[in-house]
Amino acid sequence: MTGSVGMEDGAQNQARDRGGLHGRASLGEEIYEVMLTQLITLKIPPGERLSIDALVREFGVSQTPIRAALIRLEAEGLVVRKHNSGYSAASIPNGHRFGEIYDFRLILEPAAAAKATGRLTPAQQAELIDTSAEMNRLVGDGSEVTYGRFAVLDARFHQLIAQACGNQLVIEALDRLYAHMHLFRLRFHSTVTEEAVVEHKLVVDAMLAGHEAAAAAAMRRHIESSRQRMEPFYRTLA
Ligand SMILES: [Zn+2]
Structure with missing residues (x-):
């Protein structure tokens, strides 16, 4: 995980920026949306390794909402999980x-x-x-x-x-x-x-x-x- 990933603002700031379209979302939902946005806009580049420990530090939350977001993003094809190296952002096809x-x-x-x-x-x-x-x-x-x-x-x-x-x-x-x-x-x-x-x-x-x-x-x-x-x-x- 590098500083270029740009999660320094944290989920809460970014959630506030959204103007509360759907009212108050749960913390897990906010983290999921921040990560979804960063993956879709390539702020998290394809292939980038996603360390759970680093995400825990950046978001200032426990592992539970981070893991839940990663599982959801994996099901959506934005994140892949490899046996020995954990999660990473999915690559883009040629x-x-x-x-x-x-x-x-x-x-x-x-x-x-x-x-x-x-x-x-x-x-x-x-x-x-x-x-x-x-x-x-x-x-x-x-x-x-x-x-x-x-x-x-x-x-x-x-x-x-x-x-x-x-x-x-x-x-x-x-x-x-x-x-x-x-x-x-x-x-x-x-x-x-x-x-x-x-x-x-x-x-x-x-x-x-x-x-x-x-x-x-x-x-x-x-x-x-x-x-x-x-x-x-x-x-x-x-
Ligand atoms: Zn369509």
Whole structure:
């Protein structure tokens, strides 16, 4: 852990800066959000080792909330745990791999969206609508914390559709890509969020209207547009 990681301000100061969007969050939630933000904005660089002892000192808390945050970030693909060396920030795929991720998503996700149409449970419908609404609300804020939150919601949006399609292999394969966490670390810019919410709305509208082909087409357009936005930034990554 080095000073460049920039956690000197501590969770409490940064939490205060956020203006309490969701009221008073728990300490564990605050630490998670600070780390999420620093990972998404590359203030914690890909591959950086994350020492629990150093994090305990920097945040001035016990190991418990630090470990809880790391476990959550590991599940989200931002942190990896290796047997002998503990936790580190996940690496970013090379340009070729990003291309493969888009190819793979284009095979699975339009078909998943079509299949999920008409199979959404009321709870899944409600969460899809809520997730979209929350993303829409976050657009235009432009703060780093918002960006981290947006990345998590985007991942959840796509995961919900995979879950509604009901194919466990599709769910697992898409989960393992951690596509959104990689993409949001690649490009920290408001156009990404603005365009994504417009594209997501077309997917949701088609699904809620029960139009399978339109849902597939909207999902395809969303992933292709995302690729066009991101390709200039990953193309040159060795
Ligand atoms: Zn998306």
